[in-house]
Amino acid sequence: MAKNLVIVESPAKAKTIEKFLGADYKVLSSNGHIRDLKERTFSIDIEHNFEPIYEIPAGKKAVVASLKSEANKANTVWLASDEDREGEAISWHLSEVLNLKNKDTKRIVFHEITKNAILEAIQQPRSINLNLVKAQQARRVLDRIVGFELSPVLWKRIKPALSAGRVQSVTVRLIVEREREVQSFHSTASYRVVAAFAVQDGRKKTELKAELGQRFATEQEARQFLEGCKNASFSVTGLEKHPLKKKPAPPFTTSTLQQEANRKLGLSVSQTMSIAQRLYEDGKITYMRTDSVNLSSLALNTAKKVITETMGAEYAKTRRFTTHQKGAQEAHEAIRPTYMANKTIEGKPMEKKLYDLIWKRTVASQMADAEVEKTTITIGMEGSDRKFVAEGETIVFDGFLKVYRETVEDEDEQNEEARALPTVKVGDALQQKSITATERFTQHPPRYTEAGLVSKLEELGIGRPSTYAPTISTIQKREYVEKVNLPGEERRYKVLTLKDGALSEETKTERYGAEKNKLVPTDVGMVVNDFLMASFPDILDYNFTASVEGQFDEIATGHKEWTQTIADFYRHFHPEVERAEKAKEAHKVGERLLGNDPRSGKPVYVKIGRYGPIAQMGSAEDEEKPRFAQLKKNMSIETVTLDEVLELFKLPRTLGQYEGHEVTVGAGRFGPYVAYNKTYVSIPKTSDPLTLTLEEAVQLIQAKKEADQKKHLKKFDEDPDMEILNGRYGPYIAYKGSNYKIPKGKDPNALTLDECKAIVEQQGSKPATARRRTTRRAR
């Protein structure tokens, strides 16, 4: 029997550590937190000093039970959760729940999973830091208060099932504000002038391209300048060379890994995390949720060895990086290969690629600076003080660039690939080959990618490595933002070319502003954001998290009582909630009056309805009930016009009678449809619901009837619930709202009721329970 029980947070970590510690130690994991505020209810007793009401979530009962029994058997329990606020709280909850207070219990910490680090930690046990635990409790309670008091206000004032919180609401704000910047951006044009000169470089003829140091605001100025160049002579007036050193980027943290995996491999934030998780569980990389750029001494040494052996000693340079990020807690190492000597691994293609990225980034971070010579050639024009400038780079020593180059997001054409320039000397006369002035446009700021957003959040100190991916998915699930591909637009631009003494003009077209996988706010996102900004400016402030973090630090150092901090916050926050809840305006939040219907004179609004953005004609006080119409996908509350909305009210239309029933055309959740005697038929995209005739509608109805007949293959008189249907994917069994697959090789028409029952029995009610679980989780 093991005398010692060590409890860590992650099972993969437990496995590794057990190997280091030997037979006297059993290592188990808590799988993160084992206790939390009760689900579904507020669970903070405001009246009694904000006393939290904790519970062990259903999913954690089994873990807790097995920890309890092992703890009872052990002589000493070592609490080895991470060394940060959350980790300290995990240890405290363990100590409470497993009833360890009267036992020999020791708290230990380590930042890296190496044998030395762990043996050292065992030598330096301490007790649980209760101030740190209180700081975590304050964090937890504050988040619950904010989330559970704000969200219901949104249900009441905007629409049900929305949510707000310290992290997610600010994240949405970033996207909304960026979108508004994009929308209000006005592009301006200017003319960029580039000259190509013929140069004799040693024995070969080559070309030197240089850009005029200034752009022209108008075509006329550009034209004038080119005219002036016709007979001008050019010569080299300046030649500067200076050495430049480039340093490698630090090894990966969660956010930089997400960033680079997105740019280099096209992975989404959550894809990156799940692939990294597999690598971690296989023991191939260190922990993937970290904000630290620190590497263990073991890693530093082996990196040096690998670099020296494979590339030469001049390529190695040991570097220690330090974190400057706001709120970083550095409980783990940076993300790195566990064994630096493994340049490649076995695994699925994406696992290999992500590993390769991590390996290169880590190794590069321990390599020498790259040495570059930067050359700047200035070209003068006789009789003018305008100058052309050419910049070039040559690599003197590649250093870390041999292994890894960080991708920079950079769509600006000015920064062309740095290249070597031909050899010239000051005074050389240059012959012009061509000079062009090209119309260029300023560009709006780029919309956020998922990874770009994470990096912004990290910069602001909002959220943690473990929550970046979930936060991004929450705001998409709530439909505050969506990931879109924007095709961009075409535009025309002018090019003026001076060649062989003649000036010519050409108009070209280009596509611009195309964006892939970018985040844009929905109508609901914008309305919710505007409402929160107006009612809770403090919570939505980009510095809110940083400022409460400062207070949590004071609690952690024992300078403040946690209940006092929360009481101070609650005292001014709660009245704001009550005010925002009560404020009874005549119209709902986010409503916009577009004008009046020219036929009825009734006012036409757009707003957020229970099921999303809608248009409303007439008001609730009118005798006649108002009419509603759902906005189409591409419409936005902020920009839609009265005429566009009036189109929507042209449905439903009545087409006439068919076999004694009224035939109407409506627009529903799934697009336009024909309704007739309680049956509904979707209108195909090829027909226009506004001009559809009665004859065409009847055709659709008949086609649907036929399809329905084919659909019901078999019914059983003894059990009307059991049916064999023909679906899009072939025949299947439908029974009490669930569908079941017919086993291969069976003739669906020959099935008996008993056989069907057996199939239902065999496949069980699994599909229904599975579905329920996924939807529950989707909330």
Add this chain to the structure above:
DNA sequence: CAGTGAGCGAGCTTCCGCTTGACTT
């Protein structure tokens, strides 16, 4: 996956941070 189609309405919804697991057709 397999069908869906109202009317602004009860029910119920929600936070952040630690960690993995499992319905696969």
